[in-house]
Amino acid sequence: MIAWHEWRRYWHKRMPILDWLPKYSPRRDLKADMIAGFTVAVMLVPQEMSLAALMGVPAQYGLYTAATAPLLYPLFGSSRVLSVANASEGSLLVGVMLRVAEIRTMEERVATGILLTFFTGVIMIISGLLHQGGVVSFFSRTSMHGYITATAFLIITSQLPGWFGVPMPSGRLTIFTLFEIFASMGSTNIASLVLGILSMILLTLGKKLKKQLEAVRPLETLTTLSSSEEGRDYQEDTLDQEEGLEEVDLLATELQRDLVRGSRRASVAPTPPPEPSDKPVHASPSAVLTTPSVLQIYLEDKPRVLFLCKLFCDGSALVVCMLGMLVGKTLGEDHLKLTGDVHRGLPTPVFPPAALGSLVPWSRLQSIVLNAAMISLVFFMSSVATGSNLARKGGYEISPNQELFGLGFANLGASFFQGMPSSGALSRSAVNSQSAHTPLASMITACLVIITLLFLTGPLYYLPQAPLAALIMLSAVTLVDFSEPKWLRVVRRHELYVWLAAFFGTLTCGLLRGIAISIAASLFAVMARSKKPRVFALGQRSDGTYTDAESPGMDAIPLLDVVLVRMEHALYCGNASHFIHGIQHKLDGANTQGRVLGVVVDGSRMNDVDASAIHALKEYAQKLRDREQHLTFANLRTETAESLLASGLWEDPRVREKQRLTQDLDAAISCLRAMASSK
Numbered sequence: 001m002i003a004w005h006e007w008r009r010y011w012h013k014r015m016p017i018l019d020w021l022p023k024y025s026p027r028r029d030l031k032a033d034m035i036a037g038f039t040v041a042v043m044l045v046p047q048e049m050s051l052a053a054l055m056g057v058p059a060q061y062g063l064y065t066a067a068t069a070p071l072l073y074p075l076f077g078s079s080r081v082l083s084v085a086n087a088s089e090g091s092l093l094v095g096v097m098l099r100v101a102e103i104r105t106m107e108e109r110v111a112t113g114i115l116l117t118f119f120t121g122v123i124m125i126i127s128g129l130l131h132q133g134g135v136v137s138f139f140s141r142t143s144m145h146g147y148i149t150a151t152a153f154l155i156i157t158s159q160l161p162g163w164f165g166v167p168m169p170s171g172r173l174t175i176f177t178l179f180e181i182f183a184s185m186g187s188t189n190i191a192s193l194v195l196g197i198l199s200m201i202l203l204t205l206g207k208k209l210k211k212q213l214e215a216v217r218p219l220e221t222l223t224t225l226s227s228s229e230e231g232r233d234y235q236e237d238t239l240d241q242e243e244g245l246e247e248v249d250l251l252a253t254e255l256q257r258d259l260v261r262g263s264r265r266a267s268v269a270p271t272p273p274p275e276p277s278d279k280p281v282h283a284s285p286s287a288v289l290t291t292p293s294v295l296q297i298y299l300e301d302k303p304r305v306l307f308l309c310k311l312f313c314d315g316s317a318l319v320v321c322m323l324g325m326l327v328g329k330t331l332g333e334d335h336l337k338l339t340g341d342v343h344r345g346l347p348t349p350v351f352p353p354a355a356l357g358s359l360v361p362w363s364r365l366q367s368i369v370l371n372a373a374m375i376s377l378v379f380f381m382s383s384v385a386t387g388s389n390l391a392r393k394g395g396y397e398i399s400p401n402q403e404l405f406g407l408g409f410a411n412l413g414a415s416f417f418q419g420m421p422s423s424g425a426l427s428r429s430a431v432n433s434q435s436a437h438t439p440l441a442s443m444i445t446a447c448l449v450i451i452t453l454l455f456l457t458g459p460l461y462y463l464p465q466a467p468l469a470a471l472i473m474l475s476a477v478t479l480v481d482f483s484e485p486k487w488l489r490v491v492r493r494h495e496l497y498v499w500l501a502a503f504f505g506t507l508t509c510g511l512l513r514g515i516a517i518s519i520a521a522s523l524f525a526v527m528a529r530s531k532k533p534r535v536f537a538l539g540q541r542s543d544g545t546y547t548d549a550e551s552p553g554m555d556a557i558p559l560l561d562v563v564l565v566r567m568e569h570a571l572y573c574g575n576a577s578h579f580i581h582g583i584q585h586k587l588d589g590a591n592t593q594g595r596v597l598g599v600v601v602d603g604s605r606m607n608d609v610d611a612s613a614i615h616a617l618k619e620y621a622q623k624l625r626d627r628e629q630h631l632t633f634a635n636l637r638t639e640t641a642e643s644l645l646a647s648g649l650w651e652d653p654r655v656r657e658k659q660r661l662t663q664d665l666d667a668a669i670s671c672l673r674a675m676a677s678s679k
Contacts, residue, residue, distance in 0.1 A: 014405065017075050020438050029437040035307075036436035037444025040083055040428050042315035044445060045452055047428070047475070049321075049339065049460065050468035051091040054158065055420055056098050057110050059460065060343040062086055063453055065419035067346070070446040072413040074439030077406025078398040079387035081436050083428035083445070084410050088475045089151045090379055090423045092158060093511050097371045102364060110418070111359040112368065117421045118352035119372035121412025124380065124404045133401030135377070142495045143522040144381055145484045146502030147514055152479035153507055155472060162469040163196040165189025165337065175508075191335045195327055196466035199320045203474045206316025213310050314431055320467050328462035336464040342457040346450065347418040372421075374515055379423035383407055386424045390433050427478055498525045531574045535582030538564035538602060538665075546602070546665050562669050563590050566602035573612035580620045587629075597676040598630035600668045609640050614647045621649055630675045634668035 012018045044066050052062030066085045073084040094116065103109045127135070157177045161167065166184045312319065328338050356362055384400050391398045410422055432441055485503075488496040501521035506514025539549030539556030546564060549556040558564070563586050567579055583599055590596045609617075621631040633644065 014402075015075055016078055016402070017439070020080075024438060024440065029440070032435050032437045033441040034444055036081075036432050036434070036441035038448065039311060039314045039435065040432050040441070041445045041448035041452075042311070042318045043428055043431060044083075044085060045449060046317040046321040046468070046471060047425075048086055048449075049342075049463070050472045051086040051088060052420070053162075053339075053465065053468055054088070054091045054155070054472055055086070055095040055113065057113055057420065058106070058343070059339055060347075060453070060457070061110060061113070061418060061420055063342075063449055064347045064417055065414055065422050066449040067446055067453060068414040068417045068419050069410040069422040070442040070449075073406050073410040074442050075406075076402070076409045077439070078402040079391060079406075079424070079429075080394065080396070080439055081390050081429055081433040081441070082383065082387045082424040083432050083442060084383070084407065084424050085422050085428070086420055087379075087382070087423050087425040088155055088472060089148055089382065089479065090375070090421060092151060092155050093375065093378060094421050095158075096511050097375075108359050111355040112364075113420050114350065114352045114415050114418055115355060115360060115368050116372050116375060117411050117419055118415035119369050120375045120379070120421050121408045121410070121415060123369075123373055123376045124408030125412065127376070127380075128401055128404030128408060131401055133399065133404055135380075140495075140498065140522040140525065141385075142484070142488065142498045142525075143502040143518040144385065145481070146499040147506050147518040148382070148479055149481060149484075150503045150506035150514060151511065152476040154511065155476035155479075159469040159473050159476075162337070162465045163193065163473070165192030165466070189336070191331060192337065192464065192466045195324065195336070195464060196470050199324065199467040199470035200474060202320050202323075203316050203470060206313045206319075207474070210310065210313035213306065213313060317471050320471065321463055324464050324467035325459050325462045328464045336466070339460055339463040339465070339468070342460040344453070344457040346453060349416055350418060352415045374512070375421050378515060379421065380404060380407060382426075383424035386426050386429055390429055394433065427475060494528075495525065498522060527574055530569050530572075532578050533567050533569040533575055535579060535586065536566045536568075537586050538566055558590070559669070561595065561597050562672055563587050563596060563599045564602065564665065564669075565599060566605060568605040570608040570610075571606055571613040572608070572610040576613040576616040579613075580616060583620075596629065598624060598632065598672050600665065600672055601631070601633045602635055602665060603633050603637070603640065604635035606640065607637065609643060614644065614649070617644075618647065618649050628676075630672055632668050632672050632675070634665045 045063065048062030048066045049059040050062075052059045055062075069084045073082070077084070094113065097116065098109050098113055103112060127133075160177065160181050164181060164184075166181060166187060166189070328336055356365060360368070380400075380403065384398070384403055387398045387403060407423065411419075414420075414422060435441070485496055485499050488499055498521045502514070502518035505517030505521070509517065536548050537550050537558060538546045539558040540546055541556050547556045548566075549558050563583070565583055565586055567582075569575065571579060583601070587596060587599060617631070624631050631649075633641070636644070
């Protein structure tokens with residue numbers, strides 16, 4: 001029977017909320033979490049509507065996702081700040097899957113999207129139960145980066161028709177989309193284009209202003225712990241210390257104000273030259289302060305104004321959408337393509353598999369499951385990459401296997417409330433990490449989206465498509481990063497080809513084929529590196545140890561009667577022939593020096609040998625025996641040694657017994673010499 005403490009430890013591991021919620025301090029954490037939750041909600045509502053259009057479903061289904069996934073992910077996810085809902089790169093992938101020719105009605109498209117969400121959650125949860133979080137290591141960062149960068153270009157080109165107000169079939173390749181847009185320039189909707197350009201300008205200005213505001217620190221932040229690393233530490237004694245230091249904090253604040261103001265006056269008023277003095281010069285505290293900028297001087301005493309400015313920058317998407325709604329209501333549907341009716345109220349609970357046979361034919365179940373598996377892989381990879389990056393900055397670690405549970409339950413739960421497939425979004429997560437102390441911030445975001453669904457959907461009817469297209473395009477621009485291939489060109493040139501294959505394969509062949517090309521390029525690079533590993537010839541040093549005899553500067557001398565070799569890779573079907581050829585090359589060179597008894601393979605770096613490699617070794621060992629030479633091993637792992645012994649590699653029982661006694665290179669050499677002397 002499992003003890004209570006083991007059950008408790010198990011559920012604390014499976015549900016991180018049981019760990020952080022009991023330690024939650026409203027006084028310390030609630031204000032920061034509310035700020036983060038509100039800020040992300042301001043970004044999330046217009047983003048979800050635009051991403052719903054990218055997926056080809058009505059706008060409310062994006063909001064349904066945003067109302068459910070952020071509520072469920074904190075229960076099981078290991079990241080404190082990951083914002084889980086629809087993401088731009090994932091939404092384009094889902095949109096490609098939902099715009100196939102077999103789907104003819106909007107009801108069928110929505111039902112298919114909900115089924116994709118359901119099976120994505122199921123696949124992720126099963127993968128978590130099977131501890132498949134390590135699959136993240138098989139899809140290299142290089143290929144993933146190339147795929148994401150190409151996806152950004154596909155997202156941008158997919159939004160150009162909506163930006164120009166030109167109707168165009170979806171799902172076309174990039175080159176054809178650009179060609180048709182150029183050919184349709186004469187029918188461009190001028191109002192849509194102007195509104196799209198103005199929206200892009202406002203969004204860009206908000207982004208630029210935010211970078212400047214990030215360097216501004218109001219004086220109050222010098223003495224508060226709510227936004228510092230100490231404020232993120234879950235230690236209750238911090239609260240007691242704060243109460244005892246309030247008066248000291250006030251004095252420190254006033255001192256800092258005087259210092260900054262003094263430096264400001266010093267930067268404005270001319271300073272007379274110092275008089276000569278024999279006394280040693282000591283730097284004053286104000287001298288070490290840098291001269292504040294005009295913006296810092298203005299905002300140093302105005303933390304609320306600074307907060308509102310930052311909120312405006314983070315909510316620039318909402319501001320653009322509000323202005324767009326005013327323009328849409330003024331011009332009407334005759335001049336602009338509007339969003340239309342957005343269903344008011346909470347989603348009706350559904351059982352996703354019930355759509356099979358009614359809205360979705362059973363014949364498409366296999367393709368839906370395969371697409372869900374592809375979505376699971378891509379969403380898991382991108383979410384873990386985002387979560388790991390933010391976790392390193394926050395000083396903690398995430399568990400890839402636990403992320404499978406978090407994302408899996410978020411998708412599975414969202415599917416019962418008509419949500420679309422969701423993953424972690426980089427831009428929203430970065431904004432969330434600036435203020436959030438705990439995952440409660442994501443739950444607050446979801447609650448605000450629910451309020452939007454209940455009371456604020458009416459004005460969304462007049463929201464034009466052009467601002468939404470500009471919002472998606474600007475989000476996609478943040479995914480474009482060519483620093484990686486530049487770095488690879490200098491550091492790892494052969495991996496640059498993997499990046500190029502993933503990038504151009506996705507750009508020219510589309511997302512679905514691009515995923516296959518990216519994975520294939522990553523696996524091919526791994527196989528190429530292990531297919532022709534270097535075979536080292538070992539020699540004996542003066543102290544009796546063995547090392548590489550071919551590298552310059554090594555004082556290792558090869559043995560006259562035994563060839564010692566080592567390979568630093570697993571031995572499998574792909575490199576077995578290369579390994580044997582390398583051994584034979586060393587053996588042929590040694591045979592010219594005199595009589596050689598055989599070969600000893602140092603298996604200390606050979607962590608595995610597959611069946612095909614064992615058969616190849618058996619054939620090679622027989623060839624050596626025909627020439628009265630022998631093959632033996634040293635420093636093998638126990639499992640590998642047992643496999644070789646059971647394979648019949650050594651037919652003579654006396655030889656097999658001696659092989660069992662071979663522990664290190666000296667013992668293997670003695671064994672080989674004994675085998676030769678017994679003939």
